[in-house]
Amino acid sequence: MQLEPIKWDDMSILANYQTPPGYPPIPIGGSSQGPASTTSPTSSNSTPLPQNSKTNSEEPQVKPVSRPAPDPPAGTVPPKSVPPSVPKGQAPAAPPRAKINVRKNPQSMVERQLSVLKRRHDQFKVAALEAKKKGEIEQAKEYVRNFKGIEQLIGATEGGLPVDMNTVPIPPQEKLGCENVNIDFEVIDKEDCVFGPPTSDADAALTYSKLEEDLIAQIKMCAHTREHFKALGDVASANRFEQLILHTKKDLDAVRAAFRRGDTPPRFHYENRTFTLIQCNTDINDSDCEVSIIRGINFNVSNPTDVDTYVKIEFPYPSDAPPQERTNVVKDTNNPEFNHKVVFSIDRKARALSRVFKRHSIKCQIITKGGWFHRDNVLGNVKIPLVSLETKCTLHDSFDLIDDKKKMIGGKLEVKVRVRNPILSKQLEKVTEKWIIIDGF
Numbered sequence: 001m002q003l004e005p006i007k008w009d010d011m012s013i014l015a016n017y018q019t020p021p022g023y024p025p026i027p028i029g030g031s032s033q034g035p036a037s038t039t040s041p042t043s044s045n046s047t048p049l050p051q052n053s054k055t056n057s058e059e060p061q062v063k064p065v066s067r068p069a070p071d072p073p074a075g076t077v078p079p080k081s082v083p084p085s086v087p088k089g090q091a092p093a094a095p096p097r098a099k100i101n102v103r104k105n106p107q108s109m110v111e112r113q114l115s116v117l118k119r120r121h122d123q124f125k126v127a128a129l130e131a132k133k134k135g136e137i138e139q140a141k142e143y144v145r146n147f148k149g150i151e152q153l154i155g156a157t158e159g160g161l162p163v164d165m166n167t168v169p170i171p172p173q174e175k176l177g178c179e180n181v182n183i184d185f186e187v188i189d190k191e192d193c194v195f196g197p198p199t200s201d202a203d204a205a206l207t208y209s210k211l212e213e214d215l216i217a218q219i220k221m222c223a224h225t226r227e228h229f230k231a232l233g234d235v236a237s238a239n240r241f242e243q244l245i246l247h248t249k250k251d252l253d254a255v256r257a258a259f260r261r262g263d264t265p266p267r268f269h270y271e272n273r274t275f276t277l278i279q280c281n282t283d284i285n286d287s288d289c290e291v292s293i294i295r296g297i298n299f300n301v302s303n304p305t306d307v308d309t310y311v312k313i314e315f316p317y318p319s320d321a322p323p324q325e326r327t328n329v330v331k332d333t334n335n336p337e338f339n340h341k342v343v344f345s346i347d348r349k350a351r352a353l354s355r356v357f358k359r360h361s362i363k364c365q366i367i368t369k370g371g372w373f374h375r376d377n378v379l380g381n382v383k384i385p386l387v388s389l390e391t392k393c394t395l396h397d398s399f400d401l402i403d404d405k406k407k408m409i410g411g412k413l414e415v416k417v418r419v420r421n422p423i424l425s426k427q428l429e430k431v432t433e434k435w436i437i438i439d440g441f
Contacts, residue, residue: 300410
């Protein structure tokens with residue numbers, strides 16, 4: 001390698017040479033002049049030279065002068081400035097979050113249920129102590145039984161067993177706030193109320209009254225039918241009408257609440273619903289036949305206000321010894337109210353029963369009572385055919401009075417005959433009801 005001499009004022013040429021391995025960088029500017037400047041001593045406009053790490057660590061650093069950024073062109077959105085405390089390219093540190101205590105703030109349903117049980121347990125214990133201090137020993141014992149029972153529920157909940165919260169008693173501390181409050185009402189501000197048009201008050205009240213009347217009638221019909229099916233033992237049909245009662249009661253409560261708030265009447269419509277019902281007289285036994293002599297109608301007698309009458313009844317089963325019964329005597333009228341009820345025994349397993357009901361009749365004799373020296377006289381006869389009870393469970397009609405020659409003599413007798421179930425088959429009837437449907441509020 002050939003060394004070439006260089007001038008002192010031309011030290012920039014050293015930048016073109018590589019530093020040998022194992023040696024420090026060649027100092028620029030001479031050892032006698034101390035730290036060298038990045039510029040030439042004779043000229044301040046010369047190009048700055050690259051400096052090594054040792055020189056940079058010894059020389060003082062010059063902070064660059066910040067210049068104002070030029071204004072962005074019109075129509076552009078300037079970028080958001082980064083706070084000076086946050087380094088560029090790093091997201092701001094998130095504020096520290098408070099540590100959540102899961103035990104104090106239960107999240108699951110079991111934990112919430114357990115907290116409610118423990119709170120009520122403590123409330124009953126405090127109430128028992130207060131009642132004991134007041135001298136109410138019986139009331140204190142009742143509270144003690146309550147919180148002892150809640151202790152068992154707490155153990156069941158901690159063991160993972162289901163607990164019906166509707167059966168948990170309410171402590172007296174919670175009852176105090178709701179003793180005089182009706183659960184059908186909610187306290188709200190006046191600003192939250194929406195009033196209907198003032199011109200429709202009379203029409204709205206009439207509509208609400210009609211809706212309430214129809215819904216109550218539906219509930220009564222469903223309740224009666226439900227009890228009927230329960231007596232028959234048809235549980236599925238009874239449950240179906242029980243659900244109809246619940247839905248109708250919800251509609252009734254909603255209509256009443258809307259009326260109290262002053263809302264406009266809800267949208268509704270009527271539809272015809274057909275139900276298949278099994279007619280059955282559930283109040284009597286299968287082996288009974290009930291005959292009721294209700295009243296006489298306009299008996300043809302010469303002394304209408306001075307006649308005493310009674311009825312003798314003959315039932316056709318059994319045929320070899322027909323049983324007989326008589327009513328009480330009704331005095332001084334030709335329109336007597338007998339209201340006499342008698343029950344005859346029948347055997348549904350006997351073949352003769354169906355023949356009797358098909359061919360024979362109940363015989364009734366209307367008899368006028370005589371005086372001291374006069375015997376009783378037969379005013380007329382009535383025959384009540386039983387053939388209709390083969391397919392129906394109730395026979396209710398009025399029958400003309402006839403004489404021995406089967407001529408009508410004037411007057412009628414009202415009679416009702418009932419059996420639990422028809423003799424041959426069940427009586428199915430389709431009932432069509434006008435059903436109201438609430439579409440919405």
